[in-house]
Amino acid sequence: MHSNSPETTRLYSNLHTGQEYVDDLLHCGNERRIYRxxxxxxxxxxxxxDWCLEHTQLRSSKTRRLSIEEKLVxxxxxxxxxxxxxxxxxRFFHSVETVSRCFHEVLDALLQLHREIVRLPDESTP
Structure with missing residues (x-):
């Protein structure tokens, strides 16, 4: 009888992937749900x-098959x-490392957006 070690047992069943959740959310047609x-x-x-795609290094992950949409969601x-x-x-069926890496990738992208849209007053402003 073969038993799976904790290292080889799948952590998630993949019945619903994170991308499936994202696709369902973004295409549900319910603006209140999306906003909520x-x-x-x-x-x-x-x-x-669009802004992230044009102005940051945030990209889809080919190895993990994570889209920019999934990272943002x-x-x-x-x-x-x-x-x-x-x-x-x-919720999204990813490892600790993947969740942490994606969070920081999006955070870095949003910090770039912050630098672009937030204007601090100059020194002459009281």
Whole structure:
């Protein structure tokens, strides 16, 4: 009888992938649901996606098959829910390392956006 060691046993069943959740959310047609989950409207989400694509290094991951959309949704969902890494793993079916890496990739991209749109007052402003 063959038993799987903890190292070789799959962590998730893959009945629903994170990308399937993202596709369902973004194509559900329910603006209230999208706003409730992302705290952004769908047009605003795609404006952010376009900006990230044009102005940052945020890209889809070929090895893990993570789209930019999934990375953005994971980040926004995490921030909206105040979710821990472990909760995000469970929702999107990715490892600790993948969730952490994606979070920081999106955070770095959004910090670039911050530098572009936030203008601090000059020194002559009282």
């Amino acid at each position: 989950v992302l705290r952004l409207t769908l047009p605003t989400f795609y404006t952010l996606w 994971m980040f926004l969902w995490t921030m909206n829910e105040g979710a821990s890494n472990r909760v995000v793993q469970e």
